[in-house]
Amino acid sequence: MKTLFKVSFIAAAMVISFASCRENEEMTAEETAQDMIDNGDNVEVKEDKVKIENNDGSETKIKYDDNGNVEKIKTDDNS
Incomplete structure (x- = not known):
């Protein structure tokens, strides 16, 4: 019973750590465009x-x- 509990606990910890490490910072096209406009030179x-x-x-x-x-x-890269 202790072994089953330990394995379940380790598996749950691994699932939580893998799920929390995913990046959710994908920008939409509108956000990307606005960022480019804000940071543009001209x-x-x-x-x-x-x-x-x-x-x-x-x-x-x-x-x-x-x-x-x-x-x-x-x-376009003009260099």
Whole structure:
């Protein structure tokens, strides 16, 4: 009975530790776009597009659909 209890306790501890170590920090497309806009060097806003020039020389273009949701994020490395 003690062995069964020990094995069950160890198994439960392992399950809890594996479940708590998972990363849940996946960003949605909207969060990623907003983060890029906030951290961009030069931001140009057009009707349904945002063009961001970053300080490392790269350009990021964010295109929105008719509902205002992020449709496409494209980064060009101009170096």
